[in-house]
Structure formats: structure tokens, C-alpha cells
Amino acid sequence: xxxxxxxxxxxxxxxxxxxxxxxxxxxxxxxxxxxxxxxxxxxxxxxxxxxxxxxxxxxxxxxxxxxxxxxxxxxxxxxxxxxxxxxxxxxxxxxxxxxxxxxxxxxxxxxxxxxxxxxxxxxxxxxxxxxxxxxxxxxxxxxxxxxxxxxxxxxxxxxxxxxxxxxxxxxxxxxxxxxxxxxxxxxxxxxxxxxxxxxxxxxxxxxxxxxxxxxxxxxxxxxxxxxxxxxxxxxxxxxxxxxxxxxxxxxxxxxxxxxxxxxxxxxxxxxxxxxxxxxxxxxxxxxxxxxxxxxxxxxxxxxxxxxxxxxxxxxxxxxxxxxxxxxxxxxxx
Amino acid sequence: xxxxxxxxxxxxxxxxxxxxxxxxxxxxxxxxxxxxxxxxxxxxxxxxxxxxxxxxxxxxxxxxxxxxxxxxxxxxxxxxxxxxxxxxxxxxxxxxxxxxxxxxxxxxxxxxxxxxxxxxxxxxxxxxxxxxxxxxxxxxxxxxxxxxxxxxxxxxxxxxxxxxxxxxxxxxxxxxxxxxxxxxxxxxxxxxxxxxxxxxxxxxxxxxxxxxxxxxxxxxxxxxxxxxxxxxxxxxxxxxxxxxxxxxxxxxxxxxxxxxxxxxxxxxxxxxxxxxxxxxxxxxxxxxxxxxxxxxxxxxxxxxxxxxxxxxxxxxxxxxxxxxxxxxxxxxxxxxxxxxxxxxxxxxxxxxxxxxxxxxxxxxxxxxxxxxxxxxxxxxxxxxxxxxxxxxxxxxxxxxxxxxxxxxxxxxxxxxxxxxxxxxxxxxxxxxxxxxxxxxxxxxxxxxxxxxxxxxxxxxxxxxxxxxxxxxxxxxxxxxxxxxxxxxxxxxxxxxxxxxxxxxxxxxxxxxxxxxxxxxx
Numbered sequence: 102x103x104x105x106x107x108x109x110x111x112x113x114x115x116x117x118x119x120x121x122x123x124x125x126x127x128x129x130x131x132x133x134x135x136x137x138x139x140x141x142x143x144x145x146x147x148x149x150x151x152x153x154x155x156x157x158x159x160x161x162x163x164x165x166x167x168x169x170x171x172x173x174x175x176x177x178x179x180x181x182x183x184x185x186x187x188x189x190x191x192x193x194x195x196x197x198x199x200x201x202x203x204x205x206x207x208x209x210x211x212x213x214x215x216x217x218x219x220x221x222x223x224x225x226x227x228x229x230x231x232x233x234x235x236x237x238x239x240x241x242x243x244x245x246x247x248x249x250x251x252x253x254x255x256x257x258x259x260x261x262x263x264x265x266x267x268x269x270x271x272x273x274x275x276x277x278x279x280x281x282x283x284x285x286x287x288x289x290x291x292x293x294x295x296x297x298x299x300x301x302x303x304x305x306x307x308x309x310x311x312x313x314x315x316x317x318x319x320x321x322x323x324x325x326x327x328x329x330x331x332x333x334x335x336x337x338x339x340x341x342x343x344x345x346x347x348x349x350x351x352x353x354x355x356x357x358x359x360x361x362x363x364x365x366x367x368x369x370x371x372x373x374x375x376x377x378x379x380x381x382x383x384x385x386x387x388x389x390x391x392x393x394x395x396x397x398x399x400x401x402x403x404x405x406x407x408x409x410x411x412x413x414x415x416x417x418x419x420x421x422x423x424x425x426x427x428x429x430x431x432x433x434x
Numbered sequence: 435x436x437x438x439x440x441x442x443x444x445x446x447x448x449x450x451x452x453x454x455x456x457x458x459x460x461x462x463x464x465x466x467x468x469x470x471x472x473x474x475x476x477x478x479x480x481x482x483x484x485x486x487x488x489x490x491x492x493x494x495x496x497x498x499x500x501x502x503x504x505x506x507x508x509x510x511x512x513x514x515x516x517x518x519x520x521x522x523x524x525x526x527x528x529x530x531x532x533x534x535x536x537x538x539x540x541x542x543x544x545x546x547x548x549x550x551x552x553x554x555x556x557x558x559x560x561x562x563x564x565x566x567x568x569x570x571x572x573x574x575x576x577x578x579x580x581x582x583x584x585x586x587x588x589x590x591x592x593x594x595x596x597x598x599x600x601x602x603x604x605x606x607x608x609x610x611x612x613x614x615x616x617x618x619x620x621x622x623x624x625x626x627x628x629x630x631x632x633x634x635x636x637x638x639x640x641x642x643x644x645x646x647x648x649x650x651x652x653x654x655x656x657x658x659x660x661x662x663x664x665x666x667x668x669x670x671x672x673x674x675x676x677x678x679x680x681x682x683x684x685x686x687x688x689x690x691x692x693x694x695x696x697x698x699x700x701x702x703x704x705x706x707x708x709x710x711x712x713x714x715x716x717x718x719x720x721x722x723x724x725x726x727x728x729x730x731x732x733x734x735x736x737x738x739x740x741x742x743x744x745x746x747x748x749x750x751x752x753x754x755x756x757x758x759x760x761x762x763x764x765x766x767x768x769x770x771x772x773x774x775x776x777x778x779x780x781x782x783x784x785x786x787x788x789x790x791x792x793x794x795x796x797x798x799x800x801x802x803x804x805x806x807x808x809x810x811x812x813x814x815x816x817x818x819x820x821x822x823x824x825x826x827x828x829x830x831x832x833x834x835x836x837x838x839x840x841x842x843x844x845x846x847x848x849x850x851x852x853x854x855x856x857x858x859x860x861x862x863x864x865x866x867x868x869x870x871x872x873x874x875x876x877x878x879x880x881x882x883x884x885x886x887x888x889x890x891x892x893x894x895x896x897x898x899x900x901x902x903x904x905x906x907x908x909x910x911x912x913x914x915x916x917x918x919x920x921x922x923x924x925x926x927x928x929x930x931x932x933x934x935x936x937x938x939x940x941x942x943x944x945x946x947x948x949x950x951x952x953x954x955x
Contacts, residue, residue, distance in 0.1 A: 301811070301815045301816055302815060303807045303814065303816055305816075306800065306816050307807075309796065310804050313793035313796045314792070314793035314795075317801075320751075320782060321804040321805035322771075322773035322775070322777075324773060380795050
């Protein structure tokens, strides 16, 4: 048992490979952007268009933050799209129609709390009934969608004009100094927060451990069930916040909005290096994944390509991203 | 173990029939620095049952993996019915007529008996399965068994375990096997099912099959086999006609060796009682277990695989349900959960480091610190830099070969992985260490490190001024237990015997007790 000093000298070369791996998705984003910049008219590169891309990314991006946490812990949440719809409905309903006439802050808070509660329901059902997350959240997707429709009597709910509508609206001239709308800034701040949570808190480290090997986590005394409930609750809360952003774009409560959004969100996480087997994923990656999809969407429409071309390209990018990721893993393993 | 002894009982060259059904000659295989097989030869005639015996890690399973095509030998040759035989993969070996029946059955539980029997070689016409032919083939394969429970159209999961085993043998027969390997086939069978299986084996002998029979239960080996070969440390150390070898002699050949300088032993002083188990029973095994463990003492649990030793440790650690009995850790005797055990200063080293002991995709530092992520930063934060610093300490102290603390554990060798798993208990600074097969599948150098560490922990080192720790070790390797333990208790079929000081014990006596023959002899 003698100390050999390990081999600290060779750490540096390992670090390089690690950074390259981590920046892989970012390079892919730059590549896709450069490609469309070459193909599209100059308007694609305009500040205005960049802002549009950022705004379009915000809804998926915020939901992807929660989803990153869920996927890192080895789970999945299919109810996000429905949560977004529920959130818009709850906001519109509590702002006006219900007679509560809540303050916009309270309305948004109520919506987020409702969605967090649904997320907590996901977590409790998954851990309590020992049913796989895919099934539980698939059920929750329908339950929440139904609840949103019931609350709104299957109609759009109009809401009074409040500052919530400006969260993702194009900036008026007097607030140009903000560069991007407040919603985008919120995404940036929350991204940093979640990245820090994943890396520097016990919740984050435990989520990685559970996703990587649940048995090991249990052996090491990690309160697996409690961590999972937290993870899904946070996932639900971010779904609710994504709904606030969605409301800002719609300015009404719409129970039929964001159908299939969960797949975009999952795709963003997966393109960014998240593994559906758990234990892998990063906030930066997920954001980049969401941005890649927005860039493709924007580029295709600028180029005048129809919607179906854009869908085919997005699909191919998802498959290519994951295939590349697996290839990289095989090489480093 | 003397020379004359070995030469007297190794007539391996004498081949009973003109062409053996299976011949393996001078097979050698290494994994890295570990020698798994060193010049093993095996020769089985048609209609012969040849038993392969040896302790865990003696090389039996490696030899069979070579035979089944799962490993390529580094040296040596094989013949099937006089034809050279070098299967590139398990499928090729199966097609050549080598069938393996493992302890864990490999049937598809949702498919029916007949679907399982023809799986992979379904008779078809233009892509459509011919159900009549399937039924005929399954009936033909099942004909030997006269086992009424096995209806061809029943899902396999509805059959009791012994019947499932028969289905697996029937599948082997359906592919026209010539060599049948049975690996611990009776470990989960009741006595009357064992009788029935032996009846079947005798019947298959009549048909000229060569049967390799691997078992720990030497009584059964005596009963069913014609000849046997004893493996120890990857070599054949003896064998011959089963009838000519008494069980005691077989055990002597299996155990063989002297304990070497491998096992350091400092002055240890048994202190206060830290773990007291009274009349414990789990939902399956253990059936009955009581033990006492003191600071400054290493207690060994010997026994065969499946005797319930692992289950006992898991009950103690709150990973398995306890049906009856009491566990007292220090002053606590409430319900157990892994979290609570860690907080009480108890740590468990899992026997399966790949699937449970370690999260292999995570880094060395993450694995080391997972059981206690406190104290790595202000306000409950976990700062990777401090995690890494903690990891460096153990990397240096245990000489763990890795590039850096952030390297994934999967990239480390088995011995170094095991050191990481063990270092977790040290990092947590536990008082009671429950070690399940701490040296399974690792090289001698890593073993030596771990033995030394166990000794230091029990003696109060490595941290100066630290109270001695209590260690409970489960191992299937008797020389190791004899070398490192102060006392050893034997577990046999779920029941734990009394712990006795190691100087009053011999490997021979332990082996007899573990196989349940202590009273017979």
C-alpha cells in the first residue's frame, strides 16, 4: 500500500478529449448554422432572425431543462406537451374567466404549481406502483390533456392583456437594450441554475447515480424514490413554465396547443447527448439540441422549403446525432 | 500434496474407447496477467459421464467456455469424434453438437415448450412455420422424459423449475447434440427431481452421448459419474475412475495448497460487540442465522454458492426483507435500510461490482463518494474539486491504477474496480465492513492489497488513533478465508453453523461441512 503519486501528469491529455466530447453538439450547431447561412438569403443571418430563433427555442428549451434532469435519472416524461397546454389554460382561466382575476404573477405561479403537482403525481406513481415512467407519463399525458380541456370547456379562453404577453413578444424599441425578450433571458438564467444543480448539488449527483446504475445508488444509501419524485416534480414545474412562455405567444389559453411537444423536447435532450438509458445528459447539450432544431426550422422556411422537408431533415438529424454519440462512446470505452 | 499421490490418480492418458467423443488437449487461457487455464486436458468417451470438480475459480467454467466457443484458447486443441474442433462462437459449437445447460436457464418464458425446443431452427415452408412438424419434433425430443407435466403447448413460465430444466435438455437433444455439459444442474432441485434427472442422464448415456457433469456436491458426482477430473488453479491435478476415489481424496485434491505469505496478520484484539444477529431468517434464505461480530475481528462466512451467504449480508444491510429474528448494530436494533446502515457506520461491498457495486459509467470520484456526498463544499454543495481530492487520497493509498479521478470506472481493470468499490467503505469511514467475495475475479497483486487492507482495518490502521474495524467476509475460496479470518462460520443450505476459531479448523473440515457431509464422515 505505498503511495505512487498516481499519474497526475497524464491528466491534461484526458481533459482535452473530454472537452472535445462535451463540445461536440456545439460544433454540430455551428455546422448546421453555417450550412443554412450559406444556403439562405442574408436575412437568415440578420439580428432579427437570430432573435426569432432564440424566441422559438425558448418553449422547447425551458421544458428541455426539466427533461434533462428526468432523462439523466433514467426516466422519461411524456406529459410535458399536455402540461404546457394545461398551464396556458390555467393562466387564462385565473386571469379572467374564473372570476378570480388574479395578478399575472399569481396566475403564472398557480399554473406552474399545478404542473409541478402533476409532475409530483408522475413521480409518486412511478415509485409507488413500480410502473415504468413511459407508461405512467403516457397516462398522465392523457389525464392532463383531458383536465385542460375540461377546465376550458374545450374552447380557447381569452385573457386580459397583461405583461405576461410580452415575455416572448418582439421587443419594442424603447427596450431594445434588452437584446432579447425577457423569456429568453429567463431561459438563460434557469439553464445556468439547472446546470449548477446537476453538477454541484446532491440532488444532481444522485440523479446521475440513479440513472447510471439504480442498484448501486440503492446500495450506497441514496433515497432513490425521494430523488425520483423530486426530479419529476421539477420536470413538471419546468413544463408549467414552458406553458407560461407558450401563453405569452398565444395570449389565450388553448387546451389543444403543444400536442407532440414532448417529442421535440426529448429530441432536444437526445441530440445534446442525453441517453435514454440514463446517467448521461447535459444542460448545454439539451439547449444546443433545441437550437439545432430551431435553426433547421428557420433555415428551411427562409429557404422557402415546405414543412415536410424540414420534418425529414429534423428526423435525420436526430438519428445522426445519436448514432454519432454511440460511435464516440464505443471509441472511448 | 505429494508427487506420488498425483501420479497415482491421474491416468488421463488412458483413453477408454478408440475414438473419444470429445477430446481437449493442453488447453491454456490467460486473461491479461491472470492465468485461467494452464494445460488442461479432458477426454470423454461416448456413453460416459465425466465429472469436472474443483473450487470456485479453479477454471471449470473457463474450460467449458472454451468448449462452447465463448472463449478462444491461447493454446491447445480440441476434437469431436476425431474431427478437429475449433468453434469461433457459441452458435458454431451448438451446431457442431455441443450443448450447455447452465444453472440459470436460458428459455424464453413466454413461449411454449415446443416453441422453445425448436427456437432458432423452426421447420418452415415458404417462410411459414409448419406447426405439425414442430409438434412432432418436440414430442420426439420430450419422449425420453416421461414427464406428464410437460405439455408441448404450455408456456414455459407455467412449468416448475425442474421441468424447465428438462425442456432445456430436450432443446439440446433436438439440435442433435453429441456432448452435453451440465453445469451445477441440481443446485435448485429437490431430491426426487435429482433422482429423476440422474435417471435421464443414465438413459442419455445409453444413446452414446458424452456428458460433462460439473457439480460441487461430491455425493452426486460419486453417484452419477464414471470418471472425473479435478481442477485446481487452472491445472488438472488428478482424476480417474470415480469408483476408485473416495470423497475425502477428491476434496484433498481440490483444496491442495498451502496458505502462503499472501495473508498478513497483525496482532488483533477483539473489542466491543458491534453486530449481533439473533435467529435471523429472510424471505428465502437465510433460513436460520445467528452471529456476533466484534471490533478488531475478521469473521469469515464459508459455504457453497447458493448456500445463502450473500442473502444473509443483504438482509443485514436492509437490501433484503427480514422475516424473523433480530439484527443489532451497535446500540441500534430498529428496521434497516441501506441509508440507515451507512449512517450507523456499516458498509456493504457487493459481490457483483459490475451490476451493483459500481456505476461503471460514472467516474472514480463519483463512485467513491456516492454513499456520502456531504462535506464537499459549503451549504451542502458538492464541489467536484473536493470530490477529486478525496479520490486522490485513496487512489494513492490503495495504488488504484487510473488516469484521474474523473475517469469512468468502466475503463479500469477488475482489480482496480474492486479497489474503488472497497475504497468507498473507507471514504465513508465505516466501522463494520460487510465484504461479499472481495477478491472475486481479480489478479493476485490486487488480492494482496485487499488482504493487507483488511488486516490493517481489523488492527486499527491505516488512520492512526482509529479504533479497529469489524470485518465480515463472505468468500468461496477457502484458503483465503483461512488466511485472513479469525473465526469462520459455515453456511449450508440457508443455515449458518457456529463460528469457530480458525486454528481449530481445516479446509477439509470446512468443505465437508459446506457440502453437508460433516455428519456422514
